[in-house]
Amino acid sequence: MTELEFVEPAKIEARSFEILTQELPHPIDERYAPIIKRVIHTTADFDYADTLYFSENVLPQALDALRAGATIVTDTQMAYSGINKPALRRHGCEARCFISDPDVAAAAKAAGITRSAAAMDKASQLGGRLIFAIGNAPTALIRLRELLDARSLQPSLIIGVPVGFVNVVASKEQIIASGAPCIVARGRKGGSSVAAAICNALLYLLGREES
Amino acid sequence: MTELEFVEPAKIEARSFEILTQELPHPIDERYAPIIKRVIHTTADFDYADTLYFSENVLPQALDALRAGATIVTDTQMAYSGINKPALRRHGCEARCFISDPDVAAAAKAAGITRSAAAMDKASQLGGRLIFAIGNAPTALIRLRELLDARSLQPSLIIGVPVGFVNVVASKEQIIASGAPCIVARGRKGGSSVAAAICNALLYLLGREES
Numbered sequence: 001m002t003e004l005e006f007v008e009p010a011k012i013e014a015r016s017f018e019i020l021t022q023e024l025p026h027p028i029d030e031r032y033a034p035i036i037k038r039v040i041h042t043t044a045d046f047d048y049a050d051t052l053y054f055s056e057n058v059l060p061q062a063l064d065a066l067r068a069g070a071t072i073v074t075d076t077q078m079a080y081s082g083i084n085k086p087a088l089r090r091h092g093c094e095a096r097c098f099i100s101d102p103d104v105a106a107a108a109k110a111a112g113i114t115r116s117a118a119a120m121d122k123a124s125q126l127g128g129r130l131i132f133a134i135g136n137a138p139t140a141l142i143r144l145r146e147l148l149d150a151r152s153l154q155p156s157l158i159i160g161v162p163v164g165f166v167n168v169v170a171s172k173e174q175i176i177a178s179g180a181p182c183i184v185a186r187g188r189k190g191g192s193s194v195a196a197a198i199c200n201a202l203l204y205l206l207g208r209e210e211s
Numbered sequence: 212m213t214e215l216e217f218v219e220p221a222k223i224e225a226r227s228f229e230i231l232t233q234e235l236p237h238p239i240d241e242r243y244a245p246i247i248k249r250v251i252h253t254t255a256d257f258d259y260a261d262t263l264y265f266s267e268n269v270l271p272q273a274l275d276a277l278r279a280g281a282t283i284v285t286d287t288q289m290a291y292s293g294i295n296k297p298a299l300r301r302h303g304c305e306a307r308c309f310i311s312d313p314d315v316a317a318a319a320k321a322a323g324i325t326r327s328a329a330a331m332d333k334a335s336q337l338g339g340r341l342i343f344a345i346g347n348a349p350t351a352l353i354r355l356r357e358l359l360d361a362r363s364l365q366p367s368l369i370i371g372v373p374v375g376f377v378n379v380v381a382s383k384e385q386i387i388a389s390g391a392p393c394i395v396a397r398g399r400k401g402g403s404s405v406a407a408a409i410c411n412a413l414l415y416l417l418g419r420e421e422s
Contacts, residue, residue, distance in 0.1 A: 004381045078292045078407070112220070189254070192289070
């Protein structure tokens, strides 16, 4: 049986990053290393060293939005829960999730669409800078693409990391092809924890430049 | 680009299970298929067809506990968020997460342990049937093993699926070796969404036998 290693509570995360950095399958883009590594930290899955796509210039755009007090819209309560709220508040940002709202359920039922898609419609009405963190629902991404095409949305960032088997790959490729600022986990993998990890990595990057 | 497939909202999950069942790398144990498949559904990761460990007779024990109105204790708010609350209420069960409680933070600081470990101490004081769903913190699992060894805990089920690089593999093996009823994702992978998915799979199994 593998032996336990004694690591002080406050040093567990640093030790994790040390191990995963040593085990990276190949060198990764230094600009995106804090994001790629945090996703691997969250998943223990080195596939993300290859699958994460970053649109051109996405990082300055995303950090600008956070500096301006962006709203992060998630598709699930799980992704919402995983975002570091103290870090969010420190930068004057907030997170929202509309999936459980009664008006969203009603709109979805009336239109024969998923609640995730209807939640994107509601979010598109928000003012200010918007970051979408989609870890579960390809139908949310597909709706975002429709809103982009209709010029009803100018997001500062779309984090497109749904997981699964139905329209997941295609919905992510549609976001990449849209030309919108995005970070996407190509392929079937992703999830709410990946979406939250990317949000947190961005918040920590902001923290770093201020300290 | 992969084409979008039209699937009615209500049929997306069934279609996902159909695809992943076709793509399973090998036949899986029928008794545990609903759990294994739901974890693969949540992660798009077929590794779980090989890494999920089920202790002998674990399913009847877990379902008995849920029938008796068990409390599910999670190590993170994310895992808590991912558990299907209507399904939980339907069976008279509840979910709790103590990680953000001020008394847990204070106890952790005083003892030089993680908040996750201190949260397990608090949970061990609860009455009734207990199911632990640990998707993040190996230190929570290590604490559960200590409580088991001290005979301070008789859980109905431990879901041991933390993810990561420090003591993750060893802590899971310690739970398996304890002989406690458990479902464990051997290796480094797991996560809050995996923990929640296993809880939900158990709740749906219960729903199925009642319908």
